[in-house]
Amino acid sequence: MKLIPYLSVIFILCTFSSLGQNKKLKAYLDEKQFYAPEIGNYIEIQLQYVGYTLNYITVPSGIQSEIAVIIKISDQDSIVSMDGFRLQSPIMRDSLIDDFYDIRRFALKPGKYVLSLEISDIHSTNLPIKISKPIEIKDFSTNVGFSDIEIAETATKGDGTSVFFKSGYDIIPKFSNYFPNELNYLPIYFELYNTLSLKQDALGIKQKIINTITGEEIPQYTIANKIKPDQVVPFTRAIDLQNLPSGKYSLIYTLISKEMVVLDSIDYEFERSSNVDNNFDPEKIILNPAFQESISKDSVMFYLASLIPMAKPAEIKNILNIIKLNNEENGRKLIQGFWIKTSNANAYQDWMKYKSQVLFVEKLYRNNFQAGYETDRGRVYLQYGPPSSIIQKENSANEYPYEIWQYNKIGKYSNKRFVFYNPDIVSTTYRLLHSDMIGEIKNLSWQQVLSSRNAPNGTIDNQNNNGNSGFGNSNNYYRQY
DSSP states (O other), X not given: OOOOOOOSSOEEEEOOOSSXXXXXXXXXXXXXXXXXXXXXXXXXXXXXXXXXXXXXXXXXXXXEOEEEEEEEEEOSSSEEEEEEEEEEOOOBBTTBOOOEEEEEEEEOOSEEEEEXXXXXXXXOOSOOEEEEEEEEEOOOSSSOEEOOOEEEEEEEEOOSOSXXXXXXXXXXXXXXXXXXXXXXXXXXXXXXXXXXXXXXXXXXXXXXXXXXXXXXXXXXXXXXXXXXXXXXXXXXXXXXXXXXXXXXXEEEEEEEOTTOOEEEEEEEEEEEOOSOOOOOOGGGOOOOHHHHHTXXXXXXXXXXXXXXXXXXXXXXXXXXXXXXXXXXXXXXXXXXXXXXXXHGGGHHHHHHHHHHHHHHHHHHHOOSSXXXXXSHHHHHHHHHOXXXXXXXXXXXXXXXXXXXXXXXXXXXXXXXXXXXXXXXSSSOOOEEEEEOSTTSOOOTTHHXXXXXXXXXXXXXXXXXXXXXXXXXXXXHHHHTO
């Protein structure tokens, strides 16, 4: 399968709906620890509210949601810190609902605590989100070392008035460790503490990236920098990932003295999905009997071609070359190599799961001209997985037959929709007409196209008695998510 986005330390919070008409609130929680001389050790509670899961009311310039949040931090005996507040979302348009963020900071002495969080949607009757988890506050006040690493979703110059402000920048935290091909930079922020106590005029910070599967160090990312000691030293960098192949990695920073003694280190694990891949070398692959038994002789090229929805440009080129030559052995090796590179230890199991999905879309979406994986619906299903919901309208007085697929989450993206339609009517060849997913076709006139079924000259602009009476219900279905 394609690399699956993962949240290594992020808690996903969801409500359970008490009324079917209410949306189910979802949020992401993370925490980072820092130190400031004027307040001491502190924890930063980072929250991302998933916009499409909230209920909205109409305001003068759009729509807006509102939540109530209660944060408690307790030790064994009592509550040591607490904050309760109401938070309004930015004003949004109903067709452009985004996630929004918040940060709350609590000064705490080193030790063990319990963090409790409760979030309620003001405009919903659903039960609130509740979570309780242990935390341990480290002591940065005297020790030389690193804060936690914070990854930025965005970082812009700030004036100190925002809750997201750090060292000259407003940093919106990133809650996923997954960096797809569309994200070519990894922006990091961390702080170093108490380096003045070392009595040295300069120190070194070494950066390296290690492939966590192979243990290989990626040479072009090994960099050393000098820093000037201070009580607090902020460090920012945007790491260019454009030439980093797909894989799982660990980003490691090490603090080194002038005598080349390692003083402290910190790491951040992430996953990369990229179009940068090594050329296929069949000589390096030894056929696995289990893989080969799962693919009959007459279906090698079929299953090889079925990888195209999941493959990257370099991989697609290899696939097409082998299909053109009709080389069965290399076809088997490429299928096996694809899954070993993608899934490593779970290669065979993930291949068998994908094979069952290929057979599923073949049964459901194939037509007289295309295999299931070649159709738009089959390709989307294999590339992104099964949708969270589907609206099917095969019979409509005003519109071509259509389907609207909605995904709660695709990687870092929330609430993505795909509109398929069947302009042939008599066949089952549904085409992708419009999607708000990055990298997919966008057609701002998709409603016009759907409604052109009964329109004169293929347009609905002339709505006379012989033409279409207007748009159908597709936009209402599309906007309900």
